[in-house]
Amino acid sequence: MKQKMVVKVTMSDEKSRSKALKVVVGFSGVESASLKGDDKSQIEVTGDGVDAVQLTSRLRKSVGHAELVSVSAVDGEKKEENKPPAAYVWPYNQPLYVYQELPYAHQQDPCSIM
Numbered sequence: 001m002k003q004k005m006v007v008k009v010t011m012s013d014e015k016s017r018s019k020a021l022k023v024v025v026g027f028s029g030v031e032s033a034s035l036k037g038d039d040k041s042q043i044e045v046t047g048d049g050v051d052a053v054q055l056t057s058r059l060r061k062s063v064g065h066a067e068l069v070s071v072s073a074v075d076g077e078k079k080e081e082n083k084p085p086a087a088y089v090w091p092y093n094q095p096l097y098v099y100q101e102l103p104y105a106h107q108q109d110p111c112s113i114m
Helices: 014-025 052-062
Strands: 002-009 030-036 042-048 066-073
Touching (some): 002 052, 014 030
Antiparallel strands (some): 002 066
16 A cells, blocks of 8 residues: 655754655655655655654664654555657667668679789
8 A cells, every 4th residue: 555654853954864865765665755844854755565653763763853743545546637648669679770681692702802
């Protein structure tokens, strides 16, 4: 089940924010993480099967005081109407040139040295 959670972390400078984001992104099941709030003290985490309590306790151990603000489910299926068709991409396993055998017979040696 995909879920979205917000964790408030005490972060004083850019170094602690960077460290907190590294800890969150390195956690199992996390798909995305972003800073939010006026003072960028909240981390919004989206993931599948993420344990919010373990994530909060790991942030407490590595960064500082962390508090779980909210956990909510995310709608996995979004309906997109009038989506334009995808552009055609050339397959990688196909050659970019066409090799064609010429029908004439080799009667003379084209090399002038021999």
